């Protein structure tokens with residue numbers, strides 16, 4: 001039997017509603033609401049900065065799919081899937097929810113798109129070679145409507161005033177680093193590397 005191109009496309013299309021329903025059953029209400037907020041923010045940002053809207057939706061909906069896993073489960077999954085566990089991850093395993101989330105998105109939600117998986121993996125700390133999609137997801141997570149903190153308000157403002165995607169992401173990472181400095185927490189070097197890479201590009 002021959003499969004028509006349209007039929008094939010239908011089979012390959014990821015059902016975002018199925019993903020939402022599955023997440024809704026597994027997540028706390030507050031986290032699910034945050035997730036929906038990130039999807040809306042990601043769609044807006046993707047349109048503003050010319051990024052693929054469907055990929056942005058998919059990465060946004062799944063970005064925190066491993067957020068509610070215990071530290072022990074995150075460490076185990078990271079070990080099993082070849083994610084390097086450095087000294088900071090070992091002490092703050094919740095940070096692993098981003099790279100482990102990419103593994104979960106692939107294995108449990110059937111996501112094969114490497115760009116989407118990479119955006120999920122980089123949404124908390126960024127990376128040295130962030131794609132435009134990675135940047136949109138990191139920002140969407142920081143500015144979604146449920147975030148009421150000062151940093152979120154300021155970030156929304158600079159985007160509204162016409163900041164470039166890179167400027168907004170640098171600002172977002174600055175806020176994250178300031179927060180960990182002020183709360184005397186460990187800084188993961190990946191956030192510093194991501195920030196440096198964006199700044200070096202500007203010089």
Ligand SMILES: [Fe+2]
Pocket residue numbers: 063064067097098123124141
């Ligand atoms: Fe997250």
Ligand SMILES: [Fe+2]
Pocket residue numbers: 034038063064141
């Ligand atoms: Fe999030």
